[in-house]
């Protein structure tokens with residue numbers, strides 16, 4: 001892929017964001033943006049956490065701060081109009097009164113008191129509210145340091161990782177870095193808020209999202225819209241008051257860029273109705289896609305004809321309509337010319353769930369409740385894949401308990417009609433490549449999801465061989481979250497993807513696209529490779545409660561980006577067709 005979907009985003013123009021964030025110690029500014037109010041709540045959360053305050057209370061302030069950063073209406077104006085703040089999601093009475101106090105006085109008494117009481121170590125990190133004070137204090141003590149500068153040095157030299165571990169180093173890195181990237185899943189809320197703002201207060205006649213959000217890329221650095229408006233300068237002026245204040249980074253006659261307080265950029269492109277389709281095409285595809293496309297159509301800027309819709313555009317050049325998720329610059333333009341684009345999978349094609357947890361391990365809902373919720377979503381089966389015995393932190397199921405669970409599910413199934421609960425397990429792949437249960441137990445399961453949850457530090461060759469050995473076990477069916485990545489948190493362990501896919505093909509094993517929004521693992525690129533090798537992929541939620549089942553849509557997005565049709569997906573099959581595939 002030409003465009004990388006990682007968070008190595010470009011830095012903002014100097015001062016763009018920082019200018020909007022006055023230090024809390026200065027005089028109360030005349031007008032507070034939502035971001036500035038959010039900063040104060042985040043600082044309060046950090047200081048409360050240092051005082052070992054109730055973690056739920058700390059979380060509530062952190063969550064409220066994140067929500068406020070996305071909100072379009074100005075909190076200051078709402079307070080001045082005496083509006084009821086608790087009507088907004090995530091704002092309860094305590095937070096509403098904190099917001100009012102901040103607007104009226106520029107700060108919070110509680111915040112100022114805690115600042116005075118804070119130890120020097122805690123005070124030193126108050127400008128970085130995402131750092132956890134307890135962890136930082138441990139690092140300070142262990143490494144004998146006392147300032148953020150030293151903390152940064154020790155991070156860069158690798159000492160934090162060496163002495164206190166990878167997780168700690170990741171926490172510090174995240175806490176010290178300004179985020180300019182966001183999970184797609186989170187961006188969807190922001191997108192709705194901005195879209196409504198464009199259509200209503202800004203009076204755009206039309207606004208449609210384009211760019212990476214429309215292509216459903218898993219991490220985004222920018223939110224882009226094509227809009228129709230008779231008065232573009234008025235739209236720009238109104239947007240500068242989004243969330244109280246939103247800095248304008250650059251503006252031209254027909255385009256503008258803003259720095260949203262959640263860290264990502266907002267880009268607007270104005271289009272006339274007669275060129276709407278053309279602008280949608282130009283603003284949606286990746287650079288690589290547009291290069292291949294313009295090889296067929298010529299430069300988009302020099303096109304003379306008018307294209308009110310995207311369909312008009314593709315038709316004119318004899319191309320099939322290209323779904324946004326495919327516009328990445330692989331072979332989609334060639335295939336569109338030959339009329340052989342894949343018919344991408346949709347949520348309606350899914351017939352079952354193959355990776356779900358229950359209260360038997362670390363899930364929040366019972367087997368029955370998970371099954372009922374999946375059935376209500378129109379599915380025919382659910383596989384209960386709780387963690388295996390070695391994964392103690394996730395309350396892994398003992399050998400005895402799994403035997404009991406197998407019998408229990410048999411009894412449940414005998415009462416069910418038209419729906420089936422599959423006996424499964426998310427079996428740990430141990431460091432030597434063996435599986436975490438004896439074969440005589442694995443044999444009794446309908447299938448397995450096998451995953452790595454430990455020893456991430458093995459090198460690429462060791463990690464790959466661990467997987468190859470695991471796949472030699474005839475009870476290995478689906479590889480769970482193949483690379484272990486957590487988007488914007490950790491890159492995952494390295495594996496030789498081609499070798500692992502080759503082994504899966506040889507041994508009759510499968511992969512999953514894990515739909516959890518911060519995993520989406522396989523990546524679209526790896527899922528493409530699996531498809532090319534003819535290895536089927538499951539789209540799994542890995543839900544740890546019924547509330548997570550709808551997140552399958554994130555996995556479907558990813559499958560579509562990989563060009564998968566329903567025939568490439570395991571759980572688009574009914575159980576009778578699936579069952580033989582799991583017998584090796």
Ligand SMILES: [Zn+2]
Nearest residue numbers: 426451480481
């Ligand atoms: Zn797992």
Ligand SMILES: [Zn+2]
Nearest residue numbers: 355357426542
């Ligand atoms: Zn799982």
